[in-house]
Each structure stands twice: as structure tokens, then as C-alpha cells.
Amino acid sequence: MGVLGLIMASTVQATVVEVRTALGNVQINLFDEETPESVENFLDYVNSGAYANTVIHRLEPGFVAQSGGFVYNGMFPLDSVPTGTPVINEPTLSNVRGTIAMAKLASSPDSATSQWFINLSDNSANLDVQNGGFTVFGQVLGNGMEVLDAIEDLPRFNLGGAADSIPLQDYTNADANNDVEVTGDNLVIITDVVVTDSATVTNPDIVPVENTLIDAATPDVPGSGNNSSGGGSLGFFLLSLALVCRWVKFKRS
Template sequence: MADEMNTLVLTLDTGGDVVIRLRPDVAPGHVARIRELAQEGFYDGVVFHRVIPGFMAQGGDPTGTGTGSSNKPNLQAEFSNVPHVRGVASMARAQNPNSANSQFFICFDDARFLDNQYTVWGEVIEGMEHVDALPKGEPPRQPGKIVKATLRP
């Protein structure tokens, strides 16, 4: 995927598009993975399985359980000084810092305690209200989902 494809659009079933500016300047490997998975249609139909008010919405697991990932190798951490604040998109991972794969989360509020522990790969520039509208829960009773993930310049 060409580097000029620097915007990810998540069309959510909560009524609209979430536009995320990708940050290859701080996490080139993670951005490449997000682009690759979006291009393959991996995120289409995937739910937000963990949505905690005041904290974050997590998705990217094809099983919808929080334990799944893509069949691609895990990524090496790319920690940066970009703070985890409202609208930041970051990779979820297991205890091992180098275990991020396909799951990600979008912060509802400041979560600075995550700084330098999780890889930030983007920031919401439009449509945060659609993330706010996702059904809450761990997991939500009726999880919100990504209808389609697309890349654009």
C-alpha cells in the first residue's frame, strides 16, 4: 500500500465514519500492518468487544472475544512520545510489549498511564462521536462493529 494512503476510514454501525490520520512518522511498522489488514478486508464486520466508558473502545479481533488476531506475525513495539489522549488510536497487546498484532483501541479520554507502553499509530480527526456511541461493556451485549475499513489519501 502506498505511503500516500495516510487515512483510515472506519465505517461503524453506530451511524457514520471515523476518520483516523495514520502516523507512520511514529509507528511505521504498525501503520503498515493497519494498512495491510484494511486493504485485505480483515476489519470488515469486526466488533468492538471491549468498550469502557471514560477509557477506550477496543476492536480488531476477528473472533470478537479479545483473544484472537490476524495470522500475521506479531509486531515489535514502536513506543513514542505521542500521548494517549482522547481520539488516539493505539495497538492492544498481551503482556509482552512485542505482541501487538491486529487488535487496537481508541481512547475516549486521557489515558496517559499507557504512554510508552502501547504503540500509538493514529488519531481520530473526524467522527469521534461515532466511537462515543459504541455500546459499552466487556463485552457489550450488542457490540458495535466496523462495517467497512478503507484507506484513502
């Protein structure tokens, strides 16, 4: 274990937030000390209420569930979350299962704003080195991944734009084929994200996994595994696409 690992093992400064979803609540231990800029950025959105009534707009089973970009205000199309200045990349920790990380634009390491994703599996071999490495800034606590697993099991539908892989509840392929209207009841809505513990040190037993791959990564070049549009990284290319696509117009509820 390196010096960073020893520091992590001795103390972990952490704010705890609760992501409140239609399928259950998920508590997340933020790594204030290891990724201070990213945590501050995330908490700015949390404390402003920007994440209230956001939706999980992209699901890639075995990869990630993404949110933080679009708000449901009782009708379609969804509203975009207003974003501030992009945050500097902090690829210190590893994208293992159960971690939360910042989403960003392809080939732009310092472009993250409001959107985030939770790793549904160990994506370290890909996301720890791609696009400058993806900033992990927290870890799901307790049985929170059971909620994410339930979301992962939902069917996905292509509603266009950033919602080309959106999970829906109580909605079937037959509904889609019969043009049944998608309503708020079908969305996986995050009613709010709130701070539940702002203590300087919380859950000191958690030892985040260090990103040991980033220093050995080669620069992004055409055809390399580190380029976000290169072969072997289609999953993240689709993830990044969610940040630049416009939401298509839906039927009003």
C-alpha cells in the same frame, strides 16, 4: 519542544482510513512517519480485508474501545481474525483522547498483531509507560469521537471470554435476564476499514503529542505502576486479557 516535536510540527506523513461502524463512520489520520512499522502492520490487515465485519468486543468507559480481534459472519461463536507476525513496539506518541493504539499481551511489548483500541480519555499517565508504552499510530479526525462517545454510552454485557465487557445495541438487562438471544443487530459491527486518502502528507495541521514519559519510566518490576498486572492498571490488564481469552459459545442466530 524537542527535535522530534519540531519534526512533527513541520510535516506529518499520514494515510487516512475510515472505520465504518453501525453507529457512524470514523476517519483516522495514521502517522506513517512517526510509527512506520505499526502503520504498515495495520494497513496490511486493512488491505487484506481482515477488518470487515469485525466487532467492538470490549468497551471500558472512560478508558478504551477495542476491536480488531473478532469477526461476525452471521452466527456465533465469532471467528478470530487471523494474525501474522507481531509488530515491534513504537512508543513514540502519547495515548491522549482520540488516538488509536495497538493492543498487546501483558508484559510483552512487541506482541501486537491485529487488535487495536481507541483512547476514550487521556490515558497517557498509564499507557505511555506501561508494558514498554503503547504504540499510538493515529488520531481520530473531525467529529469521529462523537461516534465513539455514542458507543461509549451503550450498555455492556458479560458474554464470557473476550466479550466480558461488550457493548450491545437495543439490548437490555431485562433481555439478558430473560435469556433473549444476542444477534448481529445487537453488536457494534465494523463493516470495513478502508483507505480514503493515501497521500504522502495529509492533515499537516495535526501535531501528534509526543510521549515524554517513556524515557523516564522505570523498568517493570513487581508492584510498580509500570507492570501491566500491577495495582492501578486493572483497566489494561482486562484489555490485555482480551487477546488471550477464548470466545465462549453463543446460541446460533
